[in-house]
Amino acid sequence: xxxxxxxxxxxxxxxxxxxxxxxxxxxxxxxxxxxxxxxxxxxxxxxxxxxxxxxxxxxxxxxxxxxxxxxxxxxxxxxxxxxxxxxxxxxxxxxxxxxxxxxxxxxxxxxxxxxxxxxxxxxxxxxxxxxxxxxxxxxxxxxxxxxxxxxxxxxxxxxxxxxxxxxxxxxxxxxxxxxxxxxxxxxxxxxxxxxxxxxxxxxxxxxxxxxxxxxxxxxxxxxxxxxxxxxxxxxxxxxxxxxxxxxxxxxxxxxxxxxxxxxxxxxxxxxxxxxxxxxxxxxxxxxxxxxxxxxxxxxxxxxxxxxxxxxxxxxxxxxxxxxxxxxxxxxxxxxxxxxxxxxxxxxxxxxxxxxxxxxxxxxxxxxxxxxxxxxxxxxxxxxxxxxxxxxx
Numbered sequence: 001x002x003x004x005x006x007x008x009x010x011x012x013x014x015x016x017x018x019x020x021x022x023x024x025x026x027x028x029x030x031x032x033x034x035x036x037x038x039x040x041x042x043x044x045x046x047x048x049x050x051x052x053x054x055x056x057x058x059x060x061x062x063x064x065x066x067x068x069x070x071x072x073x074x075x076x077x078x079x080x081x082x083x084x085x086x087x088x089x090x091x092x093x094x095x096x097x098x099x100x101x102x103x104x105x106x107x108x109x110x111x112x113x114x115x116x117x118x119x120x121x122x123x124x125x126x127x128x129x130x131x132x133x134x135x136x137x138x139x140x141x142x143x144x145x146x147x148x149x150x151x152x153x154x155x156x157x158x159x160x161x162x163x164x165x166x167x168x169x170x171x172x173x174x175x176x177x178x179x180x181x182x183x184x185x186x187x188x189x190x191x192x193x194x195x196x197x198x199x200x201x202x203x204x205x206x207x208x209x210x211x212x213x214x215x216x217x218x219x220x221x222x223x224x225x226x227x228x229x230x231x232x233x234x235x236x237x238x239x240x241x242x243x244x245x246x247x248x249x250x251x252x253x254x255x256x257x258x259x260x261x262x263x264x265x266x267x268x269x270x271x272x273x274x275x276x277x278x279x280x281x282x283x284x285x286x287x288x289x290x291x292x293x294x295x296x297x298x299x300x301x302x303x304x305x306x307x308x309x310x311x312x313x314x315x316x317x318x319x320x321x322x323x324x325x326x327x328x329x330x331x332x333x334x335x336x337x338x339x340x341x342x343x344x345x346x347x348x349x350x351x352x353x354x355x356x357x358x359x360x361x362x363x364x365x366x367x368x369x370x371x372x373x374x375x376x377x378x379x380x381x382x383x384x385x386x387x388x389x390x391x392x
Contacts, residue, residue: 001210001211001212001215001261001262002210002261002262002263004260004261006256006257006260007168008148008171008255008256008257009171009173010147010148010171010172010173010174010175010255011025011173011174011175012148012174012175012177012251013025013174013175013176013177014177014178014244014247014248015177015178015179015244016178016179016180016240017178017180018176018177018178019048019051019052019055019138019176019178019181020051020054020055021055021176022051022052022055022056022094022138022176023052023055023056023057023058023059023061024055024059025136025174025176026056026059026061026092026094026136026174027059027060027061028174029092029134029136029173029174030091030134031061031091031092031134032061032062032091033061033062033063033064033088033089033090033091033092034056034061034062034063034064034090034091034092034093034094035063035064035066035081035084035085035088035090035092035093035094035108035112036049036052036053036063036064036065036066036094036095036096037066037067037069037081037093037094037095037096037097037101037104037105037108038065038066038067038069038095038096038097038101039067039068039069039070039097039098039100039101040067041067043067043096043097043140044067046181046184048096048138048140048181049065049096052094052096052138053065063094064084064085064088064090066081066084066085066108069097069100069101069104070100071100071280071282071283072100072155072162072276072277072280072282072283073100073101073103073104073107073153073154073155074154074155074156074157075107075119075120075123075154075155075156075157075158076157076158077104078104078107078108078111078119078154079107079111079119081104081105081107081108081111081112082107082108082109082110082111082112082115082119083111083112083115085108085109085111085112085133086111086112086115090112090133091133091134092133092134092135092136092173093105093106093108093109093112093133093134093135093136094135094136094137094138095135095136095137095138096137096138096140097138097139097140097141098139098140098141098143098144098189099141099143099144099145099146099196099283100144101137101140102135102137102139102144102146102147102152102172103144103146103152103153103154104154105135105137106132106135106146106152106169106170107119107123107152107154108133109132109133109134109135109169110122110123110129110132110133110169112133113131113132113133114127114129114131114132120156122165123154123156123163123165124163125165129165129167129169131169132167132169134173135170135171135172135173136172136173136174136175136176137172137174137175137176138175138176139175139176139177139178139181139247140181140182140185141181141182141185141189141190141193142179142182142190142193142197142243142246142247142249142250143189143192143193143196143197143250143284144193144196144250144254144283145196145197145200145250145251145252145253145254145255146170146254147172147175147177147251148171148172148175148251148254148255149170149171149254149255149256150166150167150168150170150171150256151164151165151166151170151254152164152165152170153165153273155276155277160277160278160364161277161364162273162274162276162277163273164269164273175251177247177248177251179240179243179244179246179247180240180243182233182237182243182247183237183238183243184237185237187234187340188282190230190233190234191234191284191339191340191341192282192283192284192285192341193246193250193284194226194227194230194246194284194339195284195285195287195288195336195341196250196283196284196287197222197226197246197249197250197253197254198223198226198227198253198332199268199269199284199287199291200253200254200258201219201222201223201226201253201258202223202268202291203264203265203266203267203268203269204219204258204259204262204263204264204265205219205220205223205258205305205309206265206295206298206302206305206306206309206376207262207263207264207265207305207375207376208301208302208304208305208375208376210261210262212260212261212262215257215258215259215260215261215262216308216312218252218257218258219258220309220312220313222249222252222253222258223313224313225245225246225249226245226246226249226253227313227335229242229243229245229246229249230242230246230339231339233246234339263375265373265374265375265376267294267373267374267375267379268287268290268291268294269287270365270366270373271286271290271294271361271365271373271384271387271388272286272287272289272290273286273364273365274361274362274364274365275289275290275345275348275350275361277364278357278360278361278364279348279349279350281348281349284341285341285342285348286348288336288341288342288343289342289343289344289345289347289348289391290345290387290388290391291332291333291336292329292330292332292333292343292391293387293388293390293391294387295329295332296329296390297383297386297387297390298374298376298377298379299325299326299329300322301376301377302376303321303322303325304321305376306324306325306328306329307321307322307324307325307328309325309328310324310325310327310328310329310331311324311328313328314327314328314331314332316328316331344391344392345388345391345392346392350392353388353392358385358388358389359381359385361384361385361388362381362382362384362385362388363381365381365384366379366380366381366384368381369381
């Protein structure tokens with residue numbers, strides 16, 4: 001087991017009707033002027049935004065709302081929000097939404113606190129991030145885990161690039177989670193969320209040759225919990241207990257708990273992010289479309305790890321490690337297929353991308369072949385091209 005430091009400063013306020021506590025939590029965090037970030041007007045029509053604003057009013061806090069966040073959140077929208085947050089004198093950026101909204105809020109916080117620096121320069125680490133505003137969240141969908149993570153992702157549409165940034169400034173001071181808010185969530189969003197939660201865990205799990213038994217058991221528990229309760233929630237959207245399990249798993253999958261003693265990889269995320277940056281596909285769908293091809297490309301270099309996953313998560317009962325590994329990959333792919341997620345680039349909507357398009361995707365994923373992906377064995381841009389082609 002490797003050395004690690006574990007710090008999760010986010011206060012979690014979990015359960016039904018907890019959105020009314022937003023004002024109390026913001027005041028406790030020392031806020032006086034709150035800049036609310038949200039996506040579509042559905043959050044207003046549902047009454048949730050009014051509930052949050054009323055809560056802030058009762059706490060005596062000034063607030064301004066900024067909407068319009070879309071899936072695959074953009075740099076330009078975060079930059080616009082940063083200017084408005086700075087003009088409002090905000091000292092807390094409060095996201096009311098899912099992962100895209102929370103990531104945008106983090107971008108706004110960094111931009112508003114550093115008005116003399118371009119946000120993309122901060123994002124690409126050309127300029128060090130030394131200060132930011134506080135960020136908090138009222139979660140409306142389980143998926144990204146951004147409410148407790150140190151990461152955020154934005155798409156620079158002008159450059160056609162989708163990149164993440166990891167910093168302790170990305171940690172929310174509080175996160176309000178009410179699973180009942182997902183009752184009316186479209187099935188497609190829930191399915192993508194299930195995939196994303198599993199991927200956040202798998203990206204930390206498939207790192208060989210480091211013994212972390214407790215971390216493994218936690219990760220395997222998260223995976224089985226999401227799989228089993230995902231099925232229940234998709235069958236009955238009123239099943240609060242199933243949805244609550246998914247919501248909590250979403251946070252645990254991405255708050256670094258399932259990487260302790262081992263670290264993380266996120267090579268599949270980079271392969272998927274190149275697809276969503278170019279074609280604007282939903283994040284979870286890009287991951288389910290390429291994961292099995294990635295796994296089949298690498299499993300022989302970590303057969304024991306893949307075999308353990310197959311046995312402990314999917315109950316594969318065979319003594320042969322290679323056979324177990326293959327069956328575990330198949331079981332994962334079949335689960336994605338079962339819940340209606342794409343398991344190939346064709347199902348994602350890419351019928352016949354050209355060699356040039358495949359090469360461009362691979363160069364994006366590997367930052368022009370300057371970054372080797374995967375801790376199983378280093379993947380070059382040529383390797384990533386092979387994975388894309390296998391996923392066709």
